[in-house]
Structure formats: C-alpha cells, structure tokens
Amino acid sequence: MRNAILASTSTLHGEKYLTYLLPELSKLFKNAQELLFIPYARPGGISHDEYTSxxxxxxxxxxxxxKGIQEFEDPIEAIKNARAIFTGGGNTFMLVDKLYRNKVMQTLKEAILNGTPYxxxxxxxxxxxxxMQTSNDMPIIYPPSFKTLGIVPFNLNPHYLDPDPNSTHKGETRETRIKEFHKINTQPVIGLREGSWLEVNNNDITLRxxxxxxxxxxxxxPIELETNSTLNNIN
Incomplete structure (x- = not known):
C-alpha cells in the first residue's frame, strides 16, 4: 500500500515554499497529527533545525x-513510529549518504510500502x-550506494528542463544526460517539469x-505523457 506525492519541486517561481502543494497535502496527511521531516539534503547550507522551521x-x-528527524535520539524508531513523512530537497548525494549512514534507508522504504503517507x-x-543516478546534483559526497528506495519502478529527473532553442549554452541538455545514462542502464526515467508531481495511490501512479x-x-x-495519465505500465 503506497500513498505518496513525489513532486519535482517544493517552490514554484514567485510563490512561497510548498504553497502550490498545500491542497494536496491537506488530503495526503489528513489523518496525521504530526509530520516527520527529514532535512538531510540541507539546501544552501542551512541547518537541519532551520530547514525544519x-x-x-x-x-x-x-x-x-x-518535527525533524534530528530531534529524535533514534532515527530508525522515529520513522517506524511516524504517521506521515516528508523528505525535502537539496543535494541528493548528501541525502542518500545520510540515509545510509544512519541506517534508515530500508526502514524508510518499509514505512512507505506499508502505507505511511509520504x-x-x-x-x-x-x-x-x-x-539516484539521474539526479542533477553535484557529487559533493560519496554515498555507500546509488541504490535508493525503489518505491516506483523507474528513475526520476526532477526539475526537468527542455532545451532552449534561443540559448547560447553549448553544454549537454538534460535529455542528452539521460540518454548517456541509458547507454549503460536500462530502467525508464521520468523527466518531471516544475509544478508537476506523481500521485502514488496503492498500485496506481498518476501524473498530476x-x-x-x-x-x-x-x-x-522520448515521448510525452499527458497530465492525469497513469504510469502503471511504464516498463
């Protein structure tokens, strides 16, 4: 049983943090009295406490x-007892490293698969x-593994950007990078544009x-998937 929202971004241009997602969060977390926040990605060098605030x-x-996971003495028990969980953005390498070193990657996976809203x-x-191999982030730290939760049967590329035909930038596009990934790896990759999210409800995965x-x-x-379409048979 999965119940999750997987969003490309926390903040739309010109809006405040999480504003565009609040109507969805009121439904996702409707039965939760406390939200466990995992701030391990630490964007912009802010502290875990500042991020939680x-x-x-x-x-x-x-x-x-x-309540931030850093406020608990035992992060494993914090996840096991959580009624709802939010993992924020930042650097994916930092996040994955911290999840492994605190020995909570498997516990987090089990919690989400058992129905804890995420x-x-x-x-x-x-x-x-x-x-995590289709992240856009710089490898600022070397995590023990690139393997992540596997809540969905593909990889993701949040903040996906289309090539700008008027740009003078000559570097690789996101599409080029993902095609490079597929020279070695076989799993599908979903490029999520800003303001898009995947709604995961039990066995259904829907683009919103x-x-x-x-x-x-x-x-x-590559192909385009229309909003409100399912990804149930993506493989």
Whole structure:
C-alpha cells in the first residue's frame, strides 16, 4: 500500500515554499497529527533545525505539527513510529549518504510500502526511484550506494528542463544526460517539469499538475505523457 506525492519541486517561481502543494497535502496527511521531516539534503547550507522551521512555517495552516528527524535520539524508531513523512530537497548525494549512514534507508522504504503517507520534493523525490543516478546534483559526497528506495519502478529527473532553442549554452541538455545514462542502464526515467508531481495511490501512479512529463526508455525515442495519465505500465 503506497500513498505518496513525489513532486519535482517544493517552490514554484514567485510563490512561497510548498504553497502550490498545500491542497494536496491537506488530503495526503489528513489523518496525521504530526509530520516527520527529514532535512538531510540541507539546501544552501542551512541547518537541519532551520530547514525544519521552514516546513513548520509553510504548513502552519494545516492540522499537523512538524518535527525533524534530528530531534529524535533514534532515527530508525522515529520513522517506524511516524504517521506521515516528508523528505525535502537539496543535494541528493548528501541525502542518500545520510540515509545510509544512519541506517534508515530500508526502514524508510518499509514505512512507505506499508502505507505511511509520504511527500518528496526534488531530492526527496529522487530517492523514491530505483537509483539516484539521474539526479542533477553535484557529487559533493560519496554515498555507500546509488541504490535508493525503489518505491516506483523507474528513475526520476526532477526539475526537468527542455532545451532552449534561443540559448547560447553549448553544454549537454538534460535529455542528452539521460540518454548517456541509458547507454549503460536500462530502467525508464521520468523527466518531471516544475509544478508537476506523481500521485502514488496503492498500485496506481498518476501524473498530476498542468504539464506533460518526458518519458525516456533505453533505445527508444522520448515521448510525452499527458497530465492525469497513469504510469502503471511504464516498463
């Protein structure tokens, strides 16, 4: 039983943190009195406590309280006892390293598969795929493994950007990078554009938001997936 929102980003341009997702979160976390926040990705060098405070402020109109995993003596027990979990964005390498070194990767996976409502944004969405190898982040630390939660049967590329025909930038595009990934790896990759998210409800995975998603499969041309379409048979 899975019940999750896997969002490309936490913040849309010109909006406050999590604002565009609040209507969805009120439904996702409707039965939770407390939200466990995992701030391990630490964006911009802020502390875990500062990051947790940002989430508290952003969700204050909802009915639950927020507590960071760093406030618990035993992070494994914190996840096991959580009624709802949110993993925020930042650097995926940092996040994955911390999850492994605190020995909570498997515990987090089990919690989500057992039905604990889960929100991921950016890096927190990256880790729900089979591996973290399609992250856009710099490898600032070397995690014990690139293998992640496998909550969905593919990889993700949050913040997916289409090539800009007017750009003078000559570097690789996101599409080029994902095609490089597929020279060695076989799992599909979902390019999630800003403002899009995957709604995971038990066995159903549905694209939500106003934009299409870019679907990449090894040895095939990319295709566009229309919003409100399912990814149940993506393989």
């Amino acid at each position: 940002l989430v508290k402020e952003a969700t204050k109109e909802l009915h639950f309280s927020v 929100l991921g944004t950016s890096a927190g969405t990256n880790i729900t795929g089979l591996t 938001g106003n934009l299409t998603a870019r679907i990449f499969k090894a040895g095939k041309n």
